[in-house]
Amino acid sequence: MSRLRIHCFVLALATMATAQSDPRRPVEVKPPRTYKGRTIAQTMHYLGAPWLIRESREREEECSTLLECLGIERGDVVCDFGSGNGFYTLPICRLVGPDTKVLAVDIQKQMLTLLEKRAAREGLEGRVETILGTETDPKLPRGKVDLALLVDVYHELSHPEETLRALRDSLSSDGRIVLVEFRAEDPKVPIKKLHKMSKRQVLRELVPNGFRLVEQFDELPWQHVMFFGRAPDNDLSQQARQAMARASGATVGAPRSESAALGLVLARAFRLTGDDRYYDAACSCARRLVKSTHRDAHLLLFLTELDDLVEEPWLTDAIDDITGALLGGAGLERAAWPEWRAVRDANRRTQPADLVAPARAALDALDDEGRWTRDGTICVADYIVHMHQLCDLLEFALPR
Numbered sequence: 390m391s392r393l394r395i396h397c398f399v400l401a402l403a404t405m406a407t408a409q410s411d412p413r414r415p416v417e418v419k420p421p422r423t424y425k426g427r428t429i430a431q432t433m434h435y436l437g438a439p440w441l442i443r444e445s446r447e448r449e450e451e452c453s454t455l456l457e458c459l460g461i462e463r464g465d466v467v468c469d470f471g472s473g474n475g476f477y478t479l480p481i482c483r484l485v486g487p488d489t490k491v492l493a494v495d496i497q498k499q500m501l502t503l504l505e506k507r508a509a510r511e512g513l514e515g516r517v518e519t520i521l522g523t524e525t526d527p528k529l530p531r532g533k534v535d536l537a538l539l540v541d542v543y544h545e546l547s548h549p550e551e552t553l554r555a556l557r558d559s560l561s562s563d564g565r566i567v568l569v570e571f572r573a574e575d576p577k578v579p580i581k582k583l584h585k586m587s588k589r590q591v592l593r594e595l596v597p598n599g600f601r602l603v604e605q606f607d608e609l610p611w612q613h614v615m616f617f618g619r620a621p622d623n624d625l626s627q628q629a630r631q632a633m634a635r636a637s638g639a640t641v642g643a644p645r646s647e648s649a650a651l652g653l654v655l656a657r658a659f660r661l662t663g664d665d666r667y668y669d670a671a672c673s674c675a676r677r678l679v680k681s682t683h684r685d686a687h688l689l690l691f692l693t694e695l696d697d698l699v700e701e702p703w704l705t706d707a708i709d710d711i712t713g714a715l716l717g718g719a720g721l722e723r724a725a726w727p728e729w730r731a732v733r734d735a736n737r738r739t740q741p742a743d744l745v746a747p748a749r750a751a752l753d754a755l756d757d758e759g760r761w762t763r764d765g766t767i768c769v770a771d772y773i774v775h776m777h778q779l780c781d782l783l784e785f786a787l788p789r
């Protein structure tokens with residue numbers, strides 16, 4: 390055995406001994422195979438790096454449109470999280486200007502080396518701070534990052550909760566993280582299922598980890614772009630969550646028009662909490678309403694609020710059907726559909742007044758004993774109280 394090998398052997402034994410005897414040594418956390426029902430994808434190996442800078446990428450993914458929608462300004466502190474070989478890092482350097490370094494985090498040293506070489510070739514050396522993170526700690530500075538961009542990365546994180554906590558801590562007061570993920574809802578996107586994510590799944594995972602969806606960009610050919618801000622620490626207390634969960638029952642027995650408003654509240658509650666109970670309640674409310682023959686704009690708004698979350702054809706069919714009926718009734722052409730989308734988007738932005746008022750009206754229609762008076766179906770009085778709490782909460786919690 391050579392001296393070097395003996396040296397290594399002794400060193401390894403010594404390390405093992407220290408490791409076993411040191412009670413402070415962190416226990417190695419085994420990566421979970423799934424997270425909230427989703428199988429976590431394997432990390433893309435650095436040998437695949439050329440694929441990230443392939444010539445067809447701009448045409449396929451419209452990368453410059455993505456960069457534009459990020460709204461990066463000079464001097465912004467931007468983190469390209471899971472930067473790979475820096476396909477996005479380098480253009481971001483040009484957007485933030487020469488006085489601000491872009492933080493590029495990756496867990497593969499080789500990726501960062503490739504990135505440094507590309508930066509040097511493009512005359513951008515010194516404009517990127519490469520950070521070799523670990524699976525549980527991205528080693529980002531606290532409270533500094535204005536925008537953390539995760540393109541095709543989140544679904545690979547072996548420890549989503551730890552990483553999200555660290556990302557949350559790294560954000561400046563109005564800092565945001567942006568998830569760009571291939572759309573799981575769209576079978577035409579030519580990427581393996583394991584490497585795609587639905588909006589519903591993203592919300593399910595991000596919201597309970599202290600993030601609030603603040604903006605979306607739905608115009609890329611293959612990917613969702615979802616912006617999240619840090620939810621305030623006191624956002625939704627356990628008590629409030631319980632109240633909202635109990636409120637789910639309030640749609641049962643509500644008059645149809647008001648059911649749509651309550652359903653809308655539930656769909657929004659899912660967006661706010663990522664809690665599947667709201668999702669399920671909103672879906673069963675929608676299914677019930679769709680079965681009835683009643684078609685109105687309230688129902689359409691409710692269904693379109695759900696349409697990017699539900700991956701089943703019944704909803705799309707119902708939306709088409711109701712849109713056709715409404716547009717036909719109003720003498721409008723089908724081409725007016727984009728306007729309905731705009732109504733939906735506006736509705737999401739101006740939610741407190743638009744959503745809470747009809748929900749309140751629904752509640753006002755109850756008699757003193759907490760019953761829906763119009764169709765006589767009994768609704769437990771408790772729910773009313775909780776619905777009021779829910780409305781107050783939504784009013785407080787929704788982005789303005």
Ligand SMILES: C[S@@+](CC[C@H](N)C(=O)[O-])C[C@H]1O[C@@H](n2cnc3c(N)ncnc32)[C@H](O)[C@@H]1O
Binds near residue numbers: 472527
């Ligand atoms: C599919 S590549 C995308 C690279 C780049 N964002 C792009 O769009 O060109 C995913 C990258 O995320 C990195 N990654 C995976 N898990 C990570 C983690 N926990 N922290 C930082 N980077 C990670 C991988 O090493 C890989 O370079």
